[in-house]
Amino acid sequence: MVVLPKSSLSSAEVEHVARLARLGITPEEVVRYRDQLRHILDAIDALNRADTSAVPATAHPLEERNVMRHDRREPCLPAEAALKNAPTREDSYFKVKAIQE
Numbered sequence: 001m002v003v004l005p006k007s008s009l010s011s012a013e014v015e016h017v018a019r020l021a022r023l024g025i026t027p028e029e030v031v032r033y034r035d036q037l038r039h040i041l042d043a044i045d046a047l048n049r050a051d052t053s054a055v056p057a058t059a060h061p062l063e064e065r066n067v068m069r070h071d072r073r074e075p076c077l078p079a080e081a082a083l084k085n086a087p088t089r090e091d092s093y094f095k096v097k098a099i100q101e
Helices: 011-020 027-049
Strands: none
């Protein structure tokens, strides 16, 4: 990753990026965004300088395991209990409006 040092980010570069993003920004915004981008680039540079050689590569910071239970057959919920709060029903089914004519 290429990180620009603080002094190398110019107003012209901020204006160029704004044009590429099709953003209309005022001269005051150019100065404000330039300063904000410099702070962001400085933070990235600090992260790039951090020694991570002793840190093992991980896909996830926490140890994970499969927490799913074994699939086993159990009694079903009776239709009457399942349909107890249905707004409309027909026999032992939910009744819904047709989605296609």
